[in-house]
Amino acid sequence: MAFYSRVSGSVGVITLQNPPVNALSAAVRQGIVDTMHRALSEPEVKSVVICGQNGKFCGGADIREFGANMRGPPLVPMIHLIEAAEKPVVAAIEGVALGGGLELALGCHYRIAHSKARLGLPEVTLGLLPGAGGTQRLPRLIGVPAALELITTGRHATAAEALQLGIVDEVTDHSAVDAAVKFAQSVAGKSLDARRISTYPRPRSPDLAEIFEKAMKEVRRSARGAIAPVTCVQAVHASVTLPYAKGMERERELFSTLFTSGQAHALQYYFFAQRAVSRWSTPSGARWDTSKPRPVHKAAVIGLGTMGRGISVSLAQAGLSVVAVETQEKQLLEAKQAVSGMLERSAKRRGVPLADDKIKYNCSVQAVADADLVIEAVFEDMALKKTIFQQLSGICKPGTLLCTNTSGLDIDELASQTQSPELVVGMHFFAPAHVMKLLEVVYGPRSSPEALATAMEMGKKMGKVSVAVGNCRGFVGNRMLKPYLEQAFFLLEEGATPEQVDQVLEEFGFAMGVFKVSDLSGLDVGWKVRKADGLVVPGSTGKSARIRGGSRYSPLGDLLCEQGRFGQKTGRGWYQYDKPGGRVAKPDPWLHGFLEEYRARHGLVARRIDHQEMLERCLYALINEGFQILQDGIAAGPEDIDVIYVLGYGWPRHRGGPMFYAGLVGLDKVLERLEHYHQVYPDVLGLKPCSLIRKLAASSSPPIHRWREFIQKPRSQL
Numbered sequence: 001m002a003f004y005s006r007v008s009g010s011v012g013v014i015t016l017q018n019p020p021v022n023a024l025s026a027a028v029r030q031g032i033v034d035t036m037h038r039a040l041s042e043p044e045v046k047s048v049v050i051c052g053q054n055g056k057f058c059g060g061a062d063i064r065e066f067g068a069n070m071r072g073p074p075l076v077p078m079i080h081l082i083e084a085a086e087k088p089v090v091a092a093i094e095g096v097a098l099g100g101g102l103e104l105a106l107g108c109h110y111r112i113a114h115s116k117a118r119l120g121l122p123e124v125t126l127g128l129l130p131g132a133g134g135t136q137r138l139p140r141l142i143g144v145p146a147a148l149e150l151i152t153t154g155r156h157a158t159a160a161e162a163l164q165l166g167i168v169d170e171v172t173d174h175s176a177v178d179a180a181v182k183f184a185q186s187v188a189g190k191s192l193d194a195r196r197i198s199t200y201p202r203p204r205s206p207d208l209a210e211i212f213e214k215a216m217k218e219v220r221r222s223a224r225g226a227i228a229p230v231t232c233v234q235a236v237h238a239s240v241t242l243p244y245a246k247g248m249e250r251e252r253e254l255f256s257t258l259f260t261s262g263q264a265h266a267l268q269y270y271f272f273a274q275r276a277v278s279r280w281s282t283p284s285g286a287r288w289d290t291s292k293p294r295p296v297h298k299a300a301v302i303g304l305g306t307m308g309r310g311i312s313v314s315l316a317q318a319g320l321s322v323v324a325v326e327t328q329e330k331q332l333l334e335a336k337q338a339v340s341g342m343l344e345r346s347a348k349r350r351g352v353p354l355a356d357d358k359i360k361y362n363c364s365v366q367a368v369a370d371a372d373l374v375i376e377a378v379f380e381d382m383a384l385k386k387t388i389f390q391q392l393s394g395i396c397k398p399g400t401l402l403c404t405n406t407s408g409l410d411i412d413e414l415a416s417q418t419q420s421p422e423l424v425v426g427m428h429f430f431a432p433a434h435v436m437k438l439l440e441v442v443y444g445p446r447s448s449p450e451a452l453a454t455a456m457e458m459g460k461k462m463g464k465v466s467v468a469v470g471n472c473r474g475f476v477g478n479r480m481l482k483p484y485l486e487q488a489f490f491l492l493e494e495g496a497t498p499e500q501v502d503q504v505l506e507e508f509g510f511a512m513g514v515f516k517v518s519d520l521s522g523l524d525v526g527w528k529v530r531k532a533d534g535l536v537v538p539g540s541t542g543k544s545a546r547i548r549g550g551s552r553y554s555p556l557g558d559l560l561c562e563q564g565r566f567g568q569k570t571g572r573g574w575y576q577y578d579k580p581g582g583r584v585a586k587p588d589p590w591l592h593g594f595l596e597e598y599r600a601r602h603g604l605v606a607r608r609i610d611h612q613e614m615l616e617r618c619l620y621a622l623i624n625e626g627f628q629i630l631q632d633g634i635a636a637g638p639e640d641i642d643v644i645y646v647l648g649y650g651w652p653r654h655r656g657g658p659m660f661y662a663g664l665v666g667l668d669k670v671l672e673r674l675e676h677y678h679q680v681y682p683d684v685l686g687l688k689p690c691s692l693i694r695k696l697a698a699s700s701s702p703p704i705h706r707w708r709e710f711i712q713k714p715r716s717q718l
């Protein structure tokens with residue numbers, strides 16, 4: 001709703017009230033309309049201020065209302081009512097003015113912002129476009145190039161930038177409401193003719209055609225199949241070709257197309273999923289709201305390779321004192337230089353103070369003795385990690401949380417090396433650790449709820465999205481990757497090329513196809529793991545070369561590694577590069593010949609595999625593993641899996657995540673295709689539909705928010 005008061009006798013103040021972000025729900029819109037009429041009808045009132053409760057102007061339309069029948073006064077006429085008012089209306093922007101919130105402010109005659117406020121039109125990130133006049137008013141106010149940039153990226157601008165662009169009229173370090181009231185008094189009675197943005201002329205400039213062409217090219221390139229950015233450009237284009245009223249009609253048309261699209265549903269689902277993962281729970285009953293994190297003032301990182309460096313940077317930027325340990329002096333010096341450079345670049349980019357003095361470097365593990373939390377980040381080697389955990393258990397003060405940065409090793413095995421296994425958790429960072437937003441926080445069967453809560457909180461402090469996951473081989477992300485990769489290898493055996501498989505996945509929206517990713521991260525990483533698992537059998541021939549433990553196995557990755565083809569770092573992998581460390585992947589005739597020769601050796605007849613089969617086999621194998629993970633209680637809900645895949649594995653956000661996508665395709669369809677492929681390839685375990693997907697499909701495929709009801713609770717592990 002909206003609250004009305006009168007200040008200094010002549011200023012009507014309308015305060016939006018809808019915690020936590022004063023979203024424009026039906027009640028708020030009704031409140032604004034009612035209170036505007038009241039302010040306009042009271043003769044003593046000479047001007048009006050619109051502000052938001054609790055220091056937040058407005059977070060935009062109420063996204064939760066999108067699925068329901070829209071009630072209440074519509075936004076567009078409400079904003080027109082404000083703009084058409086004969087008394088000056090001033091927006092007092094504190095906190096945020098986003099989406100419909102900024103559109104509301106653009107309908108006001110003046111805008112005053114607090115210096116810490118953020119303004120933007122982030123609708124594109126929800127699969128929409130600004131649908132309450134934003135695409136028509138903003139270009140008229142600040143010109144086409146700046147408006148296009150803000151609308152197609154959805155980024156938030158600072159108050160200072162908004163002032164520079166001309167979005168706001170004044171910025172204050174004090175109360176924006178007080179400043180707006182003063183301002184409102186100063187403009188009472190003045191003509192508003194030049195203040196109604198909808199009456200401004202259409203933006204004109206000789207190079208507009210070129211600007212739009214460039215913008216369209218850029219969004220098509222970067223959108224990877226997302227339709228909202230392209231539609232945003234079309235809507236802004238209407239502001240230069242059509243008069244305001246017609247432009248609004250065009251905006252409405254384009255908005256309606258997006259509003260009902262699967263992509264908008266996926267992006268809005270993802271918006272809430274990313275927030276839902278912080279409300280974690282475990283099968284043993286530990287929960288976010290009943291588990292208190294411990295205070296952490298001092299953290300330590302052991303091992304300053306690529307991951308340890310990134311983790312140290314993240315911790316220092318979160319304001320913690322950090323002890324960074326690397327036992328070899330030469331490596332320590334190198335790491336120190338590299339970390340300083342990373343901190344400097346990051347401080348410059350983010351406009352924050354340098355956090356270099358937060359980190360103390362040391363050659364001795366003893367230096368971590370008084371840390372509240374230690375993150376071990378040495379190589380992915382269980383024996384080495386075990387030794388370090390034994391050492392830490394003797395060195396650290398009682399109560400220190402011991403974390404391991406691992407992408408898949410057994411947390412419980414490490415915990416068993418310590419005197420306090422309840423204080424051990426996994427923290428799976430993604431490279432580069434100071435940039436990537438995702439953190440898998442892994443609880444073992446003996447991790448205490450308090451330890452889990454502390455690690456989750458730590459992730460949040462570092463600006464990560466932390467997802468709590470159970471302990472199993474590969475956790476959630478890498479465990480699902482295995483059947484996906486496996487299918488990609490099998491497709492090569494059956495006749496596809498890496499380029500064809502990658503093209504299909506990139507057309508689907510992945511940032512990179514599976515083979516390009518493999519070249520980037522290094523083929524030797526998986527090879528080492530497979531060797532440790534006894535899967536690599538050099539020189540094996542005949543049928544047994546392609547079978548392990550009774551299931552189909554492809555040794556293609558192993559064979560490439562045996563040739564020293566580790567990917568980008570060696571200049572050869574699934575593709576060729578102009579030099580070791582080169583970035584541009586080019587098809588490699590040698591590899592094509594190698595595949596032909598491999599097929600001939602194993603009696604495999606190459607066939608033409610259509611795009612749909614390539615996509616279905618890769619994605620459905622991955623999704624099937626996701627259902628198995630839910631069934632095993634490793635992830636608490638589908639949202640956890642989807643957030644992990646979007647933030648950590650390049651899954652296109654506009655497709656919501658693998659589990660959401662499965663729901664969108666239809667669980668019965670996914671099940672039917674899995675059954676079909678499993679019939680064709682009975683020796684591929686990853687294609688055997690898991691019982692949870694069967695159960696859901698048999699129960700008329702309930703919507704994703706109800707899947708948890710169908711997951712059998714595993715017995716308590718604690």
Ligand SMILES: CCCCCCC[C@H](O)CC(=O)SCCNC(=O)CCNC(=O)[C@H](O)C(C)(C)COP(=O)([O-])OP(=O)([O-])OC[C@H]1O[C@@H](n2cnc3c(N)ncnc32)[C@H](O)[C@@H]1OP(=O)([O-])[O-]
Pocket residue numbers: 020021023059060061062063064070075096098099100101103122123126128129130131132134259272275276
């Ligand atoms: C036919 C219809 C015609 C309409 C015309 C179109 C109008 C318009 O162009 C469309 C829009 O405005 S589209 C909208 C464009 N606006 C946007 O895209 C802004 C989206 N919001 C944000 O970016 C961030 O929430 C803020 C930066 C506002 C705050 O960040 P922070 O401080 O880190 O806080 P936090 O943790 O992020 O959120 C706290 C809680 O608030 C919740 N919630 C938030 N916004 C909501 C909303 N609009 N609604 C509902 N709920 C919203 C959020 O879910 C969470 O709830 P939980 O139950 O506690 O989990």
